[in-house]
Amino acid sequence: MMLLREALAPMVRRQDYSAPAYRIRAVELTFDLDAAKTIVGSRLSVERDTALPVQPLRLDGEDLNLLRVLVDGQSVSFRHENGQLVIDAPAAEAFTLEIRNTIAPEKNTQLSGLYASGSGLFTQCEAEGFRRITYFLDRPDVMTVFTVTLRADKKKYPVLLSNGNLLEQGELANGKHFAKWHDPFPKPAYLFAVVAADLVAREQRVLSRSGKEHLLQVYVKRGDLDKTEHAMNSLIASMVWDEARFGLALDLERFMIVAVPDFNMGAMENKGLNLFNTKFVLANAATATDVDFDGIESVVAHEYFHNWTGNRVTCRDWFQLSLKEGLTVFRDQEFSMDMAGSPSARGVRRIGDVRVLRERQFPEDAGPMAHPVRPDAYQAIDNFYTATVYEKGSEVVRMMHTLVGREGFAAGMKLYFARHDGQAVTCDDFAQAMADANPDSALAANLELFKRWYAQAGTPRLQARGVWDAEARTWTLTLAQHNPPSPGQADKLPQLIPVALGLLKRDGTALPLQLAGEAEAGGTERVLVMTEATQSFTFVNVDAEVVPSLLRGFSAPVVLDDGLSDADLLVLLAHDTDAFNRWEAGQRLAANRIRAALAAPVEAPVVLDDAFIAAMRALLRDASLDAAFKELVLTLPSEIYLADQIEGIDPQRLHAVRESLIDQLAAALHADWAWAFEAHQVKVGYKPDAWQTGQRALANLALAMLVRHAVATGDPLWPGKAYQRFKDASNMTDRLGALEALVNAHAELAEPALARFHAQFKGEALVLDKWFMLQARAPERDGRVFARIQQLLQHPDFTLGNPNRARALLFSLTHFNPAAFHRLDAAGYAFWADKVLALDTANPQLASRYARALDRWRNLAEPYRSAAREAIARVAAKPDLSGDTHEIIQRALAD
Structure with missing residues (x-):
């Protein structure tokens, strides 16, 4: 069966890329929209590339009912091969191709192509959804000018939207209406969109x-308009920022956002x-948390920024996905940091981004789905919308920014658009533009070396050791890098690693x-550029032992082994001016204690030492620190992050140890938590700004500790x-x-509170998602959480059909609650298998993402592993099994 499945989903390889033999210069689409049966007509202006050998025209199509095919108005013979409509090469070099087909949106549970959600019709075409609408050259390097006419029942679908400008x-007749849209900018089919709904x-x-006026619109279902102010404000802020920071202005008469309740992703940059998941549009103080407000601002910015980094310049092929996604994640992270304002708030943002990278991407790098930022092969492209492509891709762009500086990066962006506007290009093209715009930079001098970040999978290990020579007054730092083997990549070459650092005396100065050879000191922080497997850097005029603060701001996505003692880490925790490394010192101190407890006999007591408690108390009481930063430091490393660092992990043992340390921290700092709760109440009107968000975060952490x-x-x-x-x-x-x-805390009052919460918000879908998620992510105790999740599966408000609801319950268990999932009786694994199979029959994209909960099964101790x-x-x-899920499962089982 495996061999048959591989035949159905052949491996696509980057090295096999060839330019399209045909181009579609323009297309006129007509839609007679209906949930049961939509009729799609297309009129394609096709040109054959005369530089290539004459060959048949092959159009992608899936689940389509074909009615008619005409070439220049005449019937033409065709055939179906491997999911494509094949037309023997027409004699003319340029011709008009007309196709007519039908589709059934209400039966489209995959939520890819044109599908029904509620009473409306919506599209999702990235990566290969357009072929589920009509036959087309569904590949990102075929860029076409679209003109779209939509016809529908006006009562059912009073709003008709598509890309571009409304003509x-x-x-x-018969109670119907129409709307005609034209997008003047050529785009690949994956950026096409249609909406027909009552909004x-x-x-x-x-x-x-420049003084040009634009119309901004945020469309939602009736009754949700009061939840759109923040999304609109975020869109305006994104526009202002992109034009100010990079000179990139909106290029259409209008920009539209549409909230969709059933959506596989977060949003889509058509x-x-x-089109947005409602989760990233709808918010007011009564229904959305600070985290929700922050997510909306970030995702709105991300999709808006794609207008240039993804739309105006797009990917040559899907292997280049990080060209748009990694770059745009970097841009939305920079936007969020600039919006945060203060240096401390910027540091909090950076810490949050690194936490996501470490908890999602580092395990991916160490598992069966490990792949380079620019993958070499895939079977299902939907499986490569990964943390590696997005988050690690962003870190690769950030390293470029570090190497060329803020102004140099802006110059590189300007050159990139001057060269490639309106084109489908590669990651190499972007890197080359950055280097060419900064010819004297370390990036330009080491460009081919730097591009190994695109080619090599895995997380490099960076060892750092320093030696102080008191007599010579020097301190020498020796760095050594190693990247462990990944699937298909056993031996890896050294990579360029920028190491931002500072040196602190024991008193924190x-x-x-x-550096040796330099005429004078150059400030208290700098970036060392590592280009070899092992390198040494000697600093002069060092009169005392120092504590190195390495990888400041997390200047490279590596695992650092700097050999620092607890005493060294306490110095950094107390004095480091770099917010990331100060937080990192606290995390490492906590992780050291958890690892030590795991290494001790099971019957040995887990005791939190006085030094750690005193350091946490001092930090909590430090009036000079922002509340948001304190909350981050005082939160112990997650079980997900810790498990990835330990070979042969016993999830139940890890959970017990971590919970014990939290209990002790709650008890030892009881008076301090009570002070923190009272001192950080917000007594003014609600605003989701950095200051209020930090106050609430710390107050809620304190309350959790006090209740526990x-x-x-x-x-x-x-x-x-x-x-x-409450x-x-x-x-x-x-x-x-x-x-x-x-x-x-499994308090007795939890049950009446949950019941009250559900009764109060039973009409708010996104709030009910929180209700399900909260229960599924609660710390496991005696199997209670797993039992509760099984009960919630039968709840009238639960459905597998809505991705948000499925993620709230199923993903919360398997992806975010290790102790409840990894059970000694294997019931969690049986649960996972049942739900993978159930999801796969309806929504393979969602199923394949859910299946990845067991990517790292080989790192489990027995009996969990077997x-x-x-x-x-x-x-x-x-x-x-679908091709999407099959690829994930096949990779997991591969030796």
């Missing part, structure tokens, strides 16, 4: 710096008509940095306070924070 609209819009007109300790000691005071706060909260962040404190493999083999045995 005309009007009434038709309302928040509208705002804005002026660009040219001028962005920053040392002026002067109270439940452990039988004290009803703080659970009662949490319940009262009832009286004026915003969702405080309400959910209080509910989470009760649920995570039980996990048995569950994976059970899924693999299903004969009609």
Whole structure:
């Protein structure tokens, strides 16, 4: 069966790329829209590339009912081969191809192509969804000018939208109406979009710096308009920022955002008509948390920035996906940091981005799905919308920014667009533009070496050791790099690694940095550029032992082994001016204690030492630090991150140790937590800004610690306070924070609070997602959480058909709650297999993402490892498994 499946989904290889033999210069599409049966007509202006050998025209199509094919108005013979419509080469070099077909949106559970959601019709075409609408050259290097006419029942679908500018609209017979749209910019089919629904819009007109007026619109279902202000403000802020930072202005008369309740992804950057998961559009203080507001701002910015980095310049092929995604993630991260304002708030943003990278991408690099930022091969391209392509791709762009500087990076962006606007290009083209715009930079001098970041999978290990020579007054830093083997890549070459560093004396004083051979010191921070497997750097005029602060700002996506002692880390925690490394010191101190406890006999007591407690108390009470930063430092490393660093992990043992340390931190700092809770209340009107968000985050962490300790000691005071706060909260962040404190502590008041929450918000789908998620992510205790999840599967509000709801419950268990998932009785693995198979029959994209919960099964201790493999083999045995899920399972089982 495996061999048959491979034949159905052949491997696509980057080295096999060839330019298209035909181009579609323009297309006129007509849609007679109906949920049961939509008729699609296309009129394609096709040109054959005369520089290539004459060959048949092959058009992609999937699940289409073909009615007619004409070439220059005449019937033509055709055939179907391997999912393509094949037409023998027409005699003319340029011709008009007309195709007519039907599709059934209401039966499209894959949510790819044109599908029904609620009472509306929507599209999702990236990566290969357009072929589920009509036959086309569905590849990113075929860029076409689209003109689209939509016809539909006006009562059912009063709003008709597509890409670009609205040319005309009007009434038709039999209660129907039409709208005609034209996008003047050539684009690949994956950027095409259609919306037909009963929607309302928040509208705002804005002026660009050039004085051009644009209409901005955020479309939502009726009743949700009060939740769109933040999305609109985020869109305006994104426009202003992109024009100010990079000189990139909106190029269409209007820009539209549409919120869709059923959506496989977060959002989609279709040219001028962005479709969004409702999660990243709808927000007000009563229904959305600070995290939601932040996510909306980030995702709106990301999709808007794609207008240039992805749309105006797009990918030559899907192997170049990080060309647009890695670059645009970097841009949205920079936007968020600039919007945060203060250096401390910027540091908090950076820490958050690195946490995501380490918890999602580092395990990917160490597992069966490891692949380079620019993959070499795939079977299902949907499986490569990964943390490696996005988050690690962003880090690769960030290293370029580090090497050429802020102004040099802006110059590189300007050259990139001057060379490639309107083209489909490669990652190499972007890197070359950056180097050419900065000819004297370390990037230009080492460009081919740097591009190994695109070619080599895996997370490099960077060892750093320093030696102080008191007599010579020097301190020598020796760096050594090694990248472990990955699937298909056993031996890897050295990569360029920028290492930002500072040196601190034991009292925390920053040392002026002067390398041997330099005439004078050049400040207290600099970037060393490592280009070899092993390199040494000697600093002079060093009169005392120092503590190195290495990889400041996480200047490269590597695992650092600097050999620092706990005493060294305590110096960095107390004094480092780099926010990331100060946080990192606290995380490492906590991780060291967890690892030590795991290495001790199971019966040995887990005791948190006084030095660590004192350091945490000092940091919590430090008036000079932002609340948001304190909350990050005082949160112990996650079980997901810790498990990835330990070979043969026992998830239950790790959970028990971490929970024990949290209990001790809650008890030891009880008075400090009480102070923190009271001192960080926000007593002004709700705003999701950096200051208020930090205040609420720390207050909610303090409350969680206080309730946890109270439940452990039988004290009803703080659970009662949490319940009262839950009832009286004026915003969702405080309400959910209080509910989470009760649920995570397994307090008696959790049950009435959950019931009250559900009754209050049963009509708010996104809030109910939080209700399901909160219960599924609660710390496991005696199997209670797993049992609760099984009960919630039968809840009337649960459905596998909505991706958000499935993610809220299923993904929360398998991806974010290791102790509840990795059970000694293997019930979690059986649960996983059942749901992979159930999801796969309806929505392969969602199923394949869900299946990745067991990517790292080989890193489990027994008996978990064998039980996990048995569950994976059970899924693999299903004969009609989709290509998306099959690839994930096949890679997981591969030796």
